[in-house]
Amino acid sequence: xxxxxxxxxxxxxxxxxxxxxxxxxxxxxxxxxxxxxxxxxxxxxxxxxxxxxxxxxxxxxxxxxxxxxxxxxxxxxxxxxxxxxxxxxxxxxxxxxxxxxxxxxxxxxxxxxxxxxxxxxxxxxxxxxxxxxxxxxxxxxxxxxxxxxxxxxxxxxxxxxxxxxxxxxxxxxxxxxxxxxxxxxxxxxxxxxxxxxxxxxxxxxxxxxxxxxxxxxxxxxxxxxxxxxxxxxxxxxxxxxxxxxxxxxxxxxxxxxxxxxxxxxxxxxxxx
Amino acid sequence: xxxxxxxxxxxxxxxxxxxxxxxxxxxxxxxxxxxxxxxxxxxxxxxxxxxxxxxxxxxxxxxxxxxxxxxxxxxxxxxxxxxxxxxxxxxxxxxxxxxxxxxxxxxxxxxxxxxxxxxxxxxxxxxxxxxxxxxxxxxxxxxxxxxxxxxxxxxxxxxxxxxxxxxxxxxxxxxxxxxxxxxxxxxxxxxxxxxxxxxxxxxxxxxxxxxxxxxxxxxxxxxxxxxxxxxxxxxxxxxxxxxxxxxxxxxxxxxxxxxxxxxxxxxxxxxxxxxxxxxxxxxxxxx
Ligand SMILES: Nc1ncnc2c1ncn2[C@@H]1O[C@H](COP(=O)(O)OP(=O)(O)OP(=O)(O)O)[C@@H](O)[C@H]1O
Ligand SMILES: [Mg+2]
Numbered sequence: 001x002x003x004x005x006x007x008x009x010x011x012x013x014x015x016x017x018x019x020x021x022x023x024x025x026x027x028x029x030x031x032x033x034x035x036x037x038x039x040x041x042x043x044x045x046x047x048x049x050x051x052x053x054x055x056x057x058x059x060x061x062x063x064x065x066x067x068x069x070x071x072x073x074x075x076x077x078x079x080x081x082x083x084x085x086x087x088x089x090x091x092x093x094x095x096x097x098x099x100x101x102x103x104x105x106x107x108x109x110x111x112x113x114x115x116x117x118x119x120x121x122x123x124x125x126x127x128x129x130x131x132x133x134x135x136x137x138x139x140x141x142x143x144x145x146x147x148x149x150x151x152x153x154x155x156x157x158x159x160x161x162x163x164x165x166x167x168x169x170x171x172x173x174x175x176x177x178x179x180x181x182x183x184x185x186x187x188x189x190x191x192x193x194x195x196x197x198x199x200x201x202x203x204x205x206x207x208x209x210x211x212x213x214x215x216x217x218x219x220x221x222x223x224x225x226x227x228x229x230x231x232x233x234x235x236x237x238x239x240x241x242x243x244x245x246x247x248x249x250x251x252x253x254x255x256x257x258x259x260x261x262x263x264x265x266x267x268x269x270x271x272x
Numbered sequence: 273x274x275x276x277x278x279x280x281x282x283x284x285x286x287x288x289x290x291x292x293x294x295x296x297x298x299x300x301x302x303x304x305x306x307x308x309x310x311x312x313x314x315x316x317x318x319x320x321x322x323x324x325x326x327x328x329x330x331x332x333x334x335x336x337x338x339x340x341x342x343x344x345x346x347x348x349x350x351x352x353x354x355x356x357x358x359x360x361x362x363x364x365x366x367x368x369x370x371x372x373x374x375x376x377x378x379x380x381x382x383x384x385x386x387x388x389x390x391x392x393x394x395x396x397x398x399x400x401x402x403x404x405x406x407x408x409x410x411x412x413x414x415x416x417x418x419x420x421x422x423x424x425x426x427x428x429x430x431x432x433x434x435x436x437x438x439x440x441x442x443x444x445x446x447x448x449x450x451x452x453x454x455x456x457x458x459x460x461x462x463x464x465x466x467x468x469x470x471x472x473x474x475x476x477x478x479x480x481x482x483x484x485x486x487x488x489x490x491x492x493x494x495x496x497x498x499x500x501x502x503x504x505x506x507x508x509x510x511x512x513x514x515x516x517x518x519x520x521x522x523x524x525x526x527x528x529x530x531x532x533x534x535x536x537x538x539x540x541x542x543x544x545x546x547x548x549x550x551x552x553x554x555x556x557x558x559x
Contacts, residue, residue, distance in 0.1 A: 015557060026470075097556070098285060101392040104553045110285040124390040129316045138312055141305035142391055193281065 003113055004075040005194055005225040006099070011108035013069040013094050014060050058249050068094045070249045072108070078193070079223040083236040083257055085264050086246030092229045095246075096120060096196050099227075114193025114225065117144055122200045123183030128172035132163060132182055135171055139186045153189045160215075161185035162208070181208055188215050195219060198229045213239070233261055291550055299394045309401035314408060328409040329416045332364045339364075339489055349490045352522040354434065358424055361417050362519055363488040363512045366446065369410040370454045370508055371479045376402045377458025378475045381552075382465050385559045395552040396545075399459060403451050410447070421519060439518035439525070446511045449537045453507040456540030459548035466555045487512055492524040504529040507537035 058066045069091045076082050084092050098105045100118035125142040126135050136157055140150040150157075158164050161182045163174070171179055184200065197216075216239055220226055230236050236243060236257060243260035245253035245267070253263045318324045336357055343349050344356030351359035377399045381388070384398060425431040465471045486508045487495075495503065503509035510533035517523040 101283075101285065102389065103556050104287055105285065106287060108286070112283040112285070113281065115281050116283060118391070121390045125387050127312055127316055130312060134312070134315065138308050141302070141308045142387070142393060144302070144393065145304075147304040147308070 005078040005080070005113050006074075006076040006110070006227070008075065008099075008110045009073050009108055011069055011072040011095070011098060011105050011110055012067060013091075013098060013103075014065050014106040015068045015094075017064045017066060067249050069098070069105075072251055074244060074251060074254055076225055076227065078114070078225055080242065081220045081226045081228065081240045083240035083243035083260065084227060084229045084246065085231070085233070085236060085243055085260065087268060090246035091249045092246050093120065093198055096198050096227070096229065100196055112194055115144075115191070116194040116196065117187075117190040117192035118196035118198075119143075119187045119190075119200050120196075120198045122180055122187055126171055126179070126183060129170055131170055132161075132167040132174070135182070136186055139183065140190075143187065143190055144192075145190065149191060157185045157189050160188060160211075177205060177208075184208075184212060188212070188219075192224070194225045194227075196227045199231065233264075237261060288553060291546060294545075294549055295394060299396060302393050302397055305393055306397050306401055306404070309397065310405040313401065313405035325412065328412045332361065332368050332413050333416070335364055335368070336361045343489045350494055352491045352493065352520075354516075354520050354522065355424065355430070358420060358520075359491075359516070360489060361420060362516050363486075365410065365413045365417050366450050366511050366515055367483060367486065367488050367508065368413065369406055369447075370450050370511075371483070372406050372409065373403055373451070373454035374458045374461075374479055375475060376406070377455065378461035378465060379472065380458070381462045381555060382469070382472060382559065385556075388559065389556050396548065399455060399462070399548075402458075403455055434519070435521040436519055437517060437521050439514060442514065443518060446514050449507055449534060450511050452537045452541040453511075456537065456542070456544035459544035460540070463544075463547045463551040463555075466551055466558060482506075482508070485509075491516075491522070500524070501529070504532040505536050507533045507540070509533065 056066070058068075058070065060066045072091075072095060084095070086092050096118060097103050097120070099110055099112065100116065100120070102120075123139070125139055127138065130138065136154065137147065137150055141147065158167055161184075163178050163182055166174065166178065171182070174182070187200070213235060216226070216228075216235075220239065226239075228236070228239060240257050242255065243253075243257045244251050245260050245264050247267055252267070253260050318327060323330065339360040340356045344351065344360070380398045380402060381395070388395065425434060461471050461475055483489075485503075486506060487503070492500065492503060492509065492513050510530050513523045514525065514530070517525050
C-alpha cells in the first residue's frame with residue numbers, strides 16, 4: 001500500500017481579530033500607553049475589544065485571537081478526488097493556504113507527496129499591460145511551471161482558452177470572461193500530482209463551464225490527487241465520492257459525498 | 273502500481289521555528305519565474321510611453337542638469353577640478369541604481385499583496401527580480417556616462433587632466449556592493465512595512481536624506497576630518513567615491529574605510545535576508 005498523497009495531522013491556524021497589520025507606529029504607541037494606564041482607564045476610553053464570547057469554541061488563547069482552523073486531521077490517498085464543503089468562513093480557504101505554503105500553520109503538520117499546485121484564484125499575477133501570450137508564460141511560471149513546460153503546452157493552452165485571435169493583445173483589453181478563460185486554461189494545464197482548487201470553476205459562459213468540469217474529470221481520471229472546494233454542490237456531487245464538511249474551523253464530517261451533502265444541508269438550514 | 277511521485281517531492285508543512293532555515297532549493301526551482309519577472313518589469317514599465325527605454329537615460333541626465341545648475345553654478349561646491357556635470361553624473365550612475373532598487377524593494381511585499389495572498393513562490397524572487405531588472409537601466413546609464421566621459425577626455429583641451437585608474441577593474445565589485453546594500457536595506461524596510469505602514473512613507477524621504485549623506489553632490493574631501501570615519505559605515509559612500517576615483521583619479525580612497533563599508537554592506541544583506549525570511553512565512557496574515 002502506497003503512502004497517502006496528503007496527510008494532515010492536527011493542523012491549526014490562529015488568526016488575530018481586528019486590524020493588526022494596518023497599524024502605524026502611533027497605534028502601537030497608543031496601545032502601549034493604554035496598557036500602562038491600566039484596565040479601569042481602558043474601560044473609560046472605551047477601547048473596543050473586538051471579540052468572541054469566551055465560551056466560543058473558536059476563541060483563541062488571547063482575547064483578540066481565534067482559531068480559523070482547529071485540529072484538522074485527514075488523509076487522502078493518491079488519485080482520490082476529495083470535495084471540501086462548508087459555510088462561509090468555515091476555514092476551507094485557510095486550509096488550502098496552508099497546504100500551498102502561502103502561510104504557515106500555528107500548530108500541526110501536513111505532508112504532501114508529489115508536486116503540488118494550487119489554484120486559489122484564476123489569473124493571479126496577470127499583468128494588464130502584457131499580451132495574452134506573455135501572460136501565459138508569466139502566469140505559468142508563477143504557478144510553478146518551468147519555461148520549457150509552458151512552451152510544450154502553449155498551443156494546447158491557447159486552444160483551450162478559445163481566444164486565439166487575441167493572443168497578442170494586451171489582456172487589459174479582454175472582456176472579463178475572456179480573461180478568466182485564458183487564466184483557467186493556464187491553470188488547467190499544470191502538471192502536478194496534487195491539485196488544490198478553491199472555487200474557481202464558476203468562470204466563463206455556460207459552454208466553458210461545462211468544458212471546465214470535463215477537464216476536471218479528466219484530471220481526476222489521470223490518477224492525480226485533487227482537493228476541491230466548492231459551493232456548487234452539483235459539481236461536488238458529480239466529481240467526488242468523498243468529502244470533508246467544515247464548520248467553524250473543524251472537520252465535522254469526513255466520508256461519502258452523498259452523506260456529506262446531507263450533513264452540510266442540515267448545517268445550513270436555519271436552526272429553530 | 274502507478275509511478276509513485278519521487279521522494280524529492282515530499283513537502284512537509286509545519287510551524288517553523290528556526291530563524292536560519294532558508295529554502296534555497298525552492299529558490300532554484302523558480303529561476304524561470306525570476307527571468308520572466310525581469311522581462312515583465314522591463315516590458316511593462318515602458319509599454320505606453322513615447323520615449324520607451326530612453327527614460328532610463330533621461331532620468332539621471334535631468335538630475336545631472338539640475339544638480340549642475342543648483343550646486344555647480346549656484347552654491348558652488350568643490351568638484352575637485354572635474355566639470356560638475358561629469359562629477360555628478362559619475363556618482364549618479366551607481367546612486368540611481370541604488371535608490372531605484374531600494375525604493376522598489378521596500379514596497380515589494382505590500383505592493384504585491386494580492387499576488388502573495390493567492391499563490392506561493394519564494395517571496396525573495398520579487399526583490400531579486402528588482403535587483404536584476406534595474407541592472408539594465410544601470411548599464412544604459414553607465415554607457416551614456418562613458419559617452420560624455422570619452423568626449424571630455426579626448427575632444428576637449430581640459431581632458432588631459434583626468435586620469436582613469438586601475439580601480440576601474442573593481443567596478444563590478446562596487447556594483448555588487450551597491451546591489452547588496454539596496455537588497456539588504458530594502459528587505460529590512462519591506463519586512464517592517466508589513467507591520468507598520470509608516471515605513472512606506474518614510475522610505476522616499478530617507479532615500480533623499482541618504483543621498484545628501486553620501487558624497488554625491490560633494491567630494492568626500494569636504495567632510496571635516498573628524499567626521500570622515502563615519503562615511504565608512506555608509507556602503508554607498510565608498511561606492512560613489514570609488515567610482516569617481518576609478519574614472520578621474522580624484523577622491524578619498526582608504527582601504528580601511530573600504531573594507532569597513534564592504535562589511536557594513538554584507539551585514540545589511542545578511543540581517544535583511546534573515547528578517548525577511550522570518551517575516552515572509554506568515555506575513556500574508558497581516559498584509
Ligand atoms: N489574514 C486573516 N486575518 C484574520 N482573519 C482571517 C484571515 N484570513 C482569514 N481569516 C478568517 O478566517 C476564517 C476562515 O476564512 P476562510 O477564508 O478559510 O473561509 P472559507 O471557508 O474559505 O469561506 P468561504 O466559503 O466564504 O470562502 C474567516 O472567519 C476569516 O475572516
Ligand atoms: Mg474561501
